Amino acid sequence: VHGKTHWGTQVLTDQFLRNWGCIGIYGIVKQIMEKCAICQKVNRKVMRKAHQGGQELVLQPFQSIQVDFTELPQVQWWKYLLVIVDHLAHWVEAMPVVKATANVVCKTLVELIIPWNGMVNHIDSDRGTHFTSKILQEALGIKWELRTARHPQSSGQVERMNQTLKRILTKLMTETQMSWIECLPLPLLRTQPRSDLKVSPYEMMFGLPFLTPLNSMATYEEEEDRIKKYILSTAQTLEELREKGRIPRTAILDFKIHSVIPGDWVMVKSWKD
Template structure:
């Protein structure tokens, strides 16, 4: 009986979708390959939510993966993929040429048809991260944190002046010593230390031959790759100590963990705190890379079907208790949709009488239906016919 009870609990569909996992995150660390030449591989991301400074409120961060050299470019909302591409030509291409590949997240600009078509024609491979796995572009996320810390320290009392310090922040970061490459990005790019105002002493100037300079340059690049590979191996060893190696086969049923529990609809009172943590199960269609899988999601899903293994959990048992996948908007937030109107009444809001309706929402229980103002629903859902 004890064995049967344990088996029944382990195979329970409600338990598998609602209980937390108490094991280490699935999937061993898979470091990205070390670039073979300078500015052949870059990563990029946006820092948003900044106060307006010099009519700009966004910072575009571009980082080279081999030497860690970075560029910080100010933008203003709203911006399009065409405008970002023009800034790329004006600030990156003119200095370093076209990279072989670009690592980025799934921002609307990087996923736009214009952006992908342009770089495809130029011979650059776009490598976007998998859904809900920002560690793919962890290097740029770390640079973002360093830049935000610098601007916070410098402009903490006057945050709207960050635009005046952005160029100094770029100089500060590129002349900062990196333990992973054992030098500064500036020296790694230009082959010399940044100019420092030190009194010149006669007799210190040395003229080296071109051949010797090129040999020193190649030796410096080889040393950079050695230090970077050593740092990656050390990081992988430390990270894998707290991770679990996990693999799925094509055809397996897995549960999917969704994290964007922010929603911007008029439904303000339903809490996702007690909603299931796992959705599915869904069938594994194929394996992408070493730690990502493509799932067979329901028709009409707006979620990218490739997920990191850390967002998946294998279904146990033969019984399947499936539920619909929530709608995810382009901003990564769960979108709520109307199912039907259950009742209506006359309520009082803001000192005046308004018509309220009892609304049943998608991906929620009937008892979670809420009373909403009819005029707000019509503004939020213009196609809604009460």
């Protein structure tokens, strides 16, 4: 009956029960519907919102980072911007580079990131050829996760930062008539408060407000005991700020949200509207 009419599950079940009786008929009809390629392609399926997974918990800055390349107008030999975002403090590093290659990423991490922030435990990125090369995993021994192209939300942090940097650079270039290379230091002040914590990445990293003409008159105690109290107070402030940084992060799911496993064939929905 379904092969001739392609009725829905409930309609076909009701029609069957008018003439016959069968225990579990609804489940049988539902299985037939799920195996029908035509119905799967045409019917609108109610998409229930699944639980969103998260990332591994981090305890200190630059323990876990997200990296990406963004292309900008070429200035002399500089054409790309390598953007690195820390998952905990949202601290941003952006370096102009000549080529978007695995060697450039490896060199930047070894020379600029690791010496200042310690060894990175986890990196995630897209599946660009500059990241899929095994040189990064083999040379650094860092856990490297590649994001799926069908779920761009997983790269939202670095993608949003790419857009923010481009927007600010465009404004500065328009105002000053300078190249983006010359304007780059200003967008990297890291003083803008995060929307979720109302605390800037600078404060998350150092436990102190960024010195500006408004607060440059801050005084520091010189006596030994007061210096000790000041250091302990700063350390406690840092820990409290970083604890707040862990709260908004979504935990990794410890249960399955679907029955699909690697290697299964699935039908991919093509969204046209």
